[in-house]
Amino acid sequence: MESGLISVDRWADGSQAYFLTHLHSDHTKGLSSSWAKGPLFCSRLTAKLFPFKFPHFNLSLIRILQIGSWHTLSLLSSSGSRSRVQVMAIDAHHCPGSVMLVFRGEFGCLLYTGDFRWEANCERAARARDMLLGAIKDEVVDIIYLDNTYCNPSYDFPSRQVAAQQVVNIILSHPEHDIVIGINTLGKEDLLLHISRELKIKICVWPERLQTMHLLGFNDIFTTNTSITRVRAVPQYSFSIDTLEALNTMHPTIGIMPSGLPWVKKGLQKSENLYSSFLTSRSKRGRWSANGEVRSDQPVTNIGLIERFHEYMYSVPYSDHSNYAEIKEFVKLVRPTKLKGIVSSSTCYIEPMYYLGPFCGVNRPAQKLHSKHESKGSVERAEAVSTKSSFHNDNFEESENKRIKTSKVKSSGFRLSKFSGLRRMSRGAKIYETNSPVKAEKA
Numbered sequence: 104m105e106s107g108l109i110s111v112d113r114w115a116d117g118s119q120a121y122f123l124t125h126l127h128s129d130h131t132k133g134l135s136s137s138w139a140k141g142p143l144f145c146s147r148l149t150a151k152l153f154p155f156k157f158p159h160f161n162l163s164l165i166r167i168l169q170i171g172s173w174h175t176l177s178l179l180s181s182s183g184s185r186s187r188v189q190v191m192a193i194d195a196h197h198c199p200g201s202v203m204l205v206f207r208g209e210f211g212c213l214l215y216t217g218d219f220r221w222e223a224n225c226e227r228a229a230r231a232r233d234m235l236l237g238a239i240k241d242e243v244v245d246i247i248y249l250d251n252t253y254c255n256p257s258y259d260f261p262s263r264q265v266a267a268q269q270v271v272n273i274i275l276s277h278p279e280h281d282i283v284i285g286i287n288t289l290g291k292e293d294l295l296l297h298i299s300r301e302l303k304i305k306i307c308v309w310p311e312r313l314q315t316m317h318l319l320g321f322n323d324i325f326t327t328n329t330s331i332t333r334v335r336a337v338p339q340y341s342f343s344i345d346t347l348e349a350l351n352t353m354h355p356t357i358g359i360m361p362s363g364l365p366w367v368k369k370g371l372q373k374s375e376n377l378y379s380s381f382l383t384s385r386s387k388r389g390r391w392s393a394n395g396e397v398r399s400d401q402p403v404t405n406i407g408l409i410e411r412f413h414e415y416m417y418s419v420p421y422s423d424h425s426n427y428a429e430i431k432e433f434v435k436l437v438r439p440t441k442l443k444g445i446v447s448s449s450t451c452y453i454e455p456m457y458y459l460g461p462f463c464g465v466n467r468p469a470q471k472l473h474s475k476h477e478s479k480g481s482v483e484r485a486e487a488v489s490t491k492s493s494f495h496n497d498n499f500e501e502s503e504n505k506r507i508k509t510s511k512v513k514s515s516g517f518r519l520s521k522f523s524g525l526r527r528m529s530r531g532a533k534i535y536e537t538n539s540p541v542k543a544e545k546a
Contacts, residue, residue, distance in 0.1 A: 108178050109188065111204060111215050111248075112445075116140055119178055122190070123149060124217025125201035126156055126289055136160045144168050146192055149200035152289070152318055168192040168202065171234045191238050194231045195219035197423050198290035199319055203231075205238045212242040214437065216250045216445070220422070221429040222262050232436070243464065244439040251444035251455045252424040253363055259428060260363050260420030267297040269409055269419050270359055274302065274334065281356040282334040285342030289315060290423050294361055295336060299324045307335035347415040357415050363422030431459060438464035 110118040114133035123145040124130055136159045144166045145153070154160060168174055168190070176188045188208040195201040197218040206213045214235075222228045253260075260266070274282050286295075288311065295306045305326045308316065316325045329335060342358060350356040410418045425433065434442065440463060442455040456463075 112217065114138060114140065120144060120176055122204055124195065124204065125149060125198055126152055127198065127218065127287065130217070139164060142166050146170065146200045146202045152200060152315065155314065155318060170194055170202065193234050193238065194227065196222070196225065196228050196231060199292065207242060211245040212239065213246050213248070214244050214439065215248040218250050218424060221425045221433045223432065224262065239437065244437050246441045246443055247434065247437060247439040248445050249442050249455050250424060250446065252446050253426050254430055254444065254455050254458065255453055256427050256458065258363065258426045260422055260426050263293065263421055266361065266419050266421035267294050270294065270361060270421065271298055271301045273359060273417055274298065277357055279355055281350065281354055283347065283350070283356060283358045284336045285339045285358065285360050286336045287339055288312065291361060292319065294421055296324065298334060304334060305332045307332050309338065312336065344413055344416065351415055357417065360416065360418045361421035362418065363420055363424055363426065431462060434459045435462045438462070440464055
């Protein structure tokens with residue numbers, strides 16, 4: 104992206120204000136304890152966790168965004184005139200502190216989802232829905248910068264509540280085993296809390312994760328003492344077949360991978376990390392009901408299933424990202440003019456407008472399945488085996504199952520660049536580059 108006044112989840116020079124949607128490392132690439140390029144706007148909970156991730160950071164740079172309130176930024180254009188940009192943070196229901204951001208100003212209205220989970224039956228998501236509808240009720244949303252991690256009809260995994268119960272039932276079905284669950288340094292706290300409540304046990308975590316849990320207010324549920332519980336959470340990077348086989352030489356142990364990513368290579372090497380591997384072909388899987396019972400063992404196309412990848416390892420479709428149906432409902436609700444995906448390095452990347460274009464607020468020409476984007480310093484490339492020339496309704500989704508090859512690109516994020524008196528519906532927001540300071544005030 105070209106330089107602009109506002110950057111979201113991007114940390115290079117050239118902006119007057121910087122916004123952080125949440126503290127996962129793929130959104131903080133370029134951010135460090137010594138970073139001091141401008142004011143940094145984030146949720147209150149993210150600000151609370153911030154010093155733990157970035158010790159010695161200059162906390163005077165942090166500005167708190169109150170959830171559900173409009174905040175006004177007074178920005179100085181290159182002409183020397185002041186322009187107002189309003190922003191509202193809305194709960195993204197992804198990990199602690201995560202937010203979506205609604206921007207409005209002379210450029211129109213933009214929505215940046217960051218990473219998000221849009222579960223229809225969740226009370227917390229329902230509050231976010233009402234808040235979002237209130238924020239955009241008098242606006243046409245020109246662009247959604249969309250979490251397109253699972254923007255493919257293949258991804259139909261269940262709600263986190265159902266998946267969490269599946270995890271509990273796996274644990275109950277192995278009463279003599281130790282249980283190892285692979286998680287990130289932030290996120291999936293609700294899963295661990297559900298396990299603790301249902302089984303009436305404490306959960307063992309590593310020391311740094313325990314500090315995070317205490318910062319989040321969970322003081323009595325987690326421990327670092329492995330002798331008082333048979334369930335422990337470990338960092339994703341240490342979760343491997345090799346580790347589980349070593350643990351089984353000492354005591355029966357199974358591993359559980361909670362993730363929306365459903366595929367693992369056949370013939371996974373012992374030392375290979377499970378989280379960085381993907382399946383090249385599908386196998387028979389047992390479908391689990393909401394109460395965790397296996398219904399049958401048969402070939403299926405639905406990937407929202409528990410799968411036993413190895414003698415010692417299960418995968419459960421517990422995801423902090425929205426599945427395809429949830430993304431589609433979100434787009435139908437907002438009806439933007441245009442969509443732009445914020446994830447461009449997925450192994451199954453598809454241009455979001457290809458599937459979701461029919462649900463945008465204007466009639467747009469058909470999109471090819473593949474797209475090529477060029478930007479300063481990086482090139483994005485997604486190449487499809489075949490494309491579909493047009494689409495008219497929901498039925499087109501059922502016949503599409505594309506193989507895609509993608510090359511890695513730089514980290515996600517966007518910048519608003521160049522103000523324009525005219526509303527550029529198909530090009531998004533443009534704000535002039537300047538290095539002047541920013542003033543934030545609650546609207």
